[in-house]
Amino acid sequence: MRPLSSPHTLSESELLDACLAGSRLAQKQLYDRYSARMMAVCMRYAQTTFEAEDVLQEGFLTVFKNLTKFRRECPLEFWIRRIMVNAALRQHRRNAHLVAVSEGEYPQDLADEEFTLANYGFEELLTLIQELAPRYRMVFNLFAIEGYSHKEIGELMGISEGTSKSQYARARVILKNKLERLDAHRTNGTFSR
Known part of the structure; x- marks a missing residue:
């Protein structure tokens, strides 16, 4: 050697x-x-x-x-x-x-609206993902980035497959709203997360 x-x-x-x-x-x-x-x-x-x-x-x-x-x-x-x-x-x-999240608070069947992440920098996206509630952040990362199925996520996190889908959908909606506000900031110079 x-x-x-x-x-x-x-x-x-x-x-x-x-x-x-x-x-x-x-x-x-x-x-x-x-x-x-x-x-x-x-x-x-x-x-x-x-x-x-x-x-x-x-x-x-x-x-x-x-x-x-x-x-x-x-x-x-x-x-x-x-x-x-x-x-x-x-x-x-x-x-x-440490974090209380009401799982029934959000609709389970949200429209699958696509939004393009390629227009945003890594640091911008990382910051927005980090701002998600811990459960949403975990499910989003496991599904969207690591490629786990909702069934696998459910087993890993001790939640149902439906809860995983719901939390992923909610995370996407939250991120989409934050990205829209970020776009508005880029356009007119104001931004609030």
Whole structure:
């Protein structure tokens, strides 16, 4: 095996082998290689940077604790991403008692209105997603970004499939309204979220 130097000089397999052999330098390199991308994942689920950093740290602790369970059947990044999403879900469950959301408050069958996100910057979209109530943010991210089905989301979050669909629809409506206000701001210079 090559000496450990920069985080991008070792192949994924070599880096994994070094981590499994107990190399602290390899563990740091694995963290350095994936932490920025995983922070972006965590930011989509968290309401604040501080919360996202907590999820990131919890996620990487889980990664290193369970590295022997990685079967190398998929890219390491996918496996780490799934761990980060699960860490975000655990964080959400711990904080769920802090936010009361009436599930029957919103209509379950909303029209599927399309709105184009390509006209907005990443930071704008991230900020708007972070402003969603935690349940809506989780369902939106899991469905729209991570590609989970509503049935899978229901199982992960301990809610019904219908509740997942309802919360996703409500999140879309809220985001659409915020984007319309953002467009109005761009047009006439005023904006309120």
